[in-house]
Amino acid sequence: MSTVALKEKKEAAKKPEIVKEITGAEAAIESLLAEGVDTIFGYPGGAIMPVYDALYHCLDKVHHILTRHEQGAIHAAQGYARTSGKVGVVFATSGPGATNLVTGLADAMIDSTPLVCITGQVVASLLGTDAFQETDVINVTNPVTKWNIQITRAEDIPAAIAKAFYIAESGRPGPVLIDITKDAQFGKAPYHFEKCRQIKTYHPKPVLNRAEVEAAAQLINSAKKPYLMVGQGVILSGATKELKAFVEKTGIPVASTLLGLSAFPSDHPLYVGFLGMHGNYACNHMINQCDVLIAVGLRFDDRITGDLKKYAKQAKIVHIELDKAEINKNVKAEAPVHADAKEALKALLEKVDERKHSAWINEFKKLQNDEFEKIITKDWHPKTGKIKMGEVIHILSEQTQGNAVVVTDVGQHQMVTSRYFGFKHPRTNVTSGGLGTMGFGLPAAMGAKLGTPHQEVIAVMGDGGFQMTLQELGTISENNIGIKMIILNNHFLGMVRQWQELFFDKRYSFTDITGPDFIKLADAYNIPAQRVKEHKDIADAIDTMLKHQGPFLLEIEVEKEENVFPMVPSGAGVSDMILELPK
Amino acid sequence: MKKDFTLIVYAENNFSVLNRMINICNRRRVRIKKLLANELEDPHRGEACFILYTTEEIAEKVQLQVDKLIEVEETKLYEGAESFHKEAQLAGVE
């Protein structure tokens, strides 16, 4: 380099960097791009128009999906986050736009899904005046967000967005909301973006405590009947390999919570089933037989434990959990390990003994056989009568060989799918667990497909839940989102009807629900569809659906008054799980 | 057995954090007998001091949940109300 050029370079380096001034709305979009956002789900309105205007200039860099309702946008973002492992991003306007996000925020909060939601707000001078479309969204969303903030100055936007992403995806993930007043969106400020890497008051990753690991390892090594239960924490921390290595070394049987499904391959010889109210019989019962119960990345939800007074009282509990407030919250742990699941499993792997527990595992077999004979074979191969949900899911599982993302709505079909779909790969199970949000399935499946376009994404829904967000067929059709939709139509709000049958003397109070002609409805949206009523047609119809390029809707008429068994009756203990109704 | 506990919280002084603390108590139906909230010397930091009437188990769980809030720097839990009154004197309220 010549001396002149060198001098010029030195001069340039001395000059302060010229930071360009842009509007707050532009800064919001630039910051999202800087965070690597490629997809946004949203719905415009008055208070967020400047952001939408800024977005208009960047459509070559980011994909915006206009849903048909803000609830659809946020569930889609959840589906996107759950399959891709990235943060889901949502835009909504003030007032009704923002309040329409609340169900999704609550769902994401309880199911630990990372989201960044940006809502428009009235201009700062109108805050608190009941201005048009003004809602106190910060207070409305306080209990259902991991963090939220209202921004009234353009210059604060980039840092708030950086902080929001950091909070949403670090530690136990969760939804974050940024409410930006319209004047802050219009206002101009120098743009400078810096990724947030730490927050003084927030410590998302605990330091692994070696003594805790040691205590846990000792308990595990001394156990005669150890039992492992896994939750979504394993998936979120990317610990599925470590889990498999741990299980194979220790020979401990593994069961999964609803959200933990897909963390461990269901065809593995040490996998013993799906826990919870409508889970598998043996794995629920054996909770009260084991001597050491190892729980990884889960929060002992009441749907898993049933009556806490009758839950694992004989067992010593090892609880590996990232969220300190979850340890000892519902179930007291003798050996708590406050840590990220991946780190803890890695450390434990070195300390645990190589074992086999054949006799103990054989104890599961008898109960598994009972369930197989009394329930599973009948569900899979009904000889007479109408189609059963179990038979459909069994065929779906066989045909896909577990190589699909399965998104469920909420109800009987959700439990049947969780029981009978053979999950094999992490992040292939997307369902609303903690909140049990009907209407989640269809939009979440759209997002799941956009998050992992190379995967087959299949939404399994009931006729009730489908009707809660079916307007998203418009989004699916417009964007040609190639999801496969299965409606298991029992013409009832099935799960509630089941409870009415069992616990309210069959008084079917408002659970008998009608629906439109789903085939005509799909047709109105230019989505090919087929209806199946006979057992013999199920396999071919699923095959046709799977082979079809693009979205496809399959309606399957199932038995109207089928009950999902086994079940732990409400308020009962896991050992009280019943295989059938007492005669 | 229910009794008085003093929960002292140091946090970043952000608009919604005090509401979040109160929400945690409300959700668990924990009675807040007294509440003192004040800005510290550094106006970006604040202190909230509660007298909670509840059981030890619930008081500890509330503490952990408050501790988890993003803006919360530190929490301290004491049995009885004395610590509250000391803080109140320091803040010049009592």
Ligand SMILES: Cc1ncc(C[n+]2csc(CCOP(=O)(O)OP(=O)(O)O)c2C)c(N)n1
């Ligand atoms: C938004 C919402 N409202 C109400 C419920 C209560 N609920 C749980 S399952 C269920 C019935 C679901 O019926 P359907 O979607 O047809 O599915 P099925 O149980 O028949 O498979 C209802 C009403 C809920 N979980 N979510």
